[in-house]
Amino acid sequence: MNGINVYVWIIVMALATGATRILPLTLIRKPIENKFIQSFLYYVPYVTLAVMTFPAIMDATQVPAAGALALVAGIAAAWFGAGLFGTAATCCLIVLIAELLLI
Amino acid sequence: MSKFEQTKKEIFLNGLKNGIPIAVGYFAVAFSLGITARSCGFNAFQGFLASMTSYASAGQYIGFTLYAAGSTLLQLVIMMLITNARYLLMGIALNQKVREGTPIGPRILIGMTITDEIFGVTISKPGYVNPYFNVGVWSIALIFWSLGTALGIAVGNILPLRAVSAMSVALYGMFLASIIPPVRKDKAIGIVIAFSFAFSYLFTVLPGVSELSSGNRTILLAVVISAAAALIAPRKNEEPEIAMEGGGE
Structure with a gap:
């Protein structure tokens, strides 16, 4: 556990997050010209979320195989336009079914 | 200012209505985030507060685990x-x-309402951004997000293990819903995601890097892979599809 006060933690988390939301619309309003930085910022979200998803999704479930199946199903659902709720629900359902069969 | 112009209140209410499907999705995903928050030592009030002030799925998940x-x-x-x-x-x-x-006040408001899904709704709406519409969508989404987190923390442990296990992947489903659809328009993103999965797995098993905390591994991978992708497949402004041409597929 952490020695830092949890409320200090929550405030710092909110301020750092808020800065990323507000700065481009207030202080840094010039479009970014540098091609490398542009491309870097373009890829960062995909890499970050992908890295956070796998292999973590296999540790989130009771059986790693259920998490792996949820990943495959989630990718398919998102690809075919299931949207936020549809994709999340598909993943949950797959884990429920897989674990009923496997455990 | 024509008589056809909607009042601020009407625009806000329209935003609220448009925010309902987002709010429902957020509630379920936030519940799953709450299960994580609880295991990281946050109580329901603290989780509610974090969700009200940060409302960032991946960000909060990382924040709690750190x-x-x-x-x-x-x-x-x-x-x-x-x-x-x-x-x-x-x-x-x-x-x-x-x-x-547009003065600074409404600009701050527009910035504050940014989340993956609200941005999606805003950017696909024709015409200028109306801060009142955004605040409408955001208000309802924020409340459901925060209540979902608090509920996940409060009752996550009295649910049967099977249900918790199933719910806990909702967050990852939400991540996939953000990153997969753009692959249809830009194959480079798909390749980058595949490399991210592969290296993320390797980093959990390779000696040395596997001893890093998961937060530090994420930072390292995010910076290195994004920088490599930016060098290998720099983004072309107008048509991202062209980016991979000549890259050899």
């Missing part, structure tokens, strides 16, 4: 800036849709 891992505030700030770098990008994109000469 807290449990005993990280420093500096590590937290660096990780928030990287995990939420996409909001910077969305803000830059939204700038193009803000009416010239």
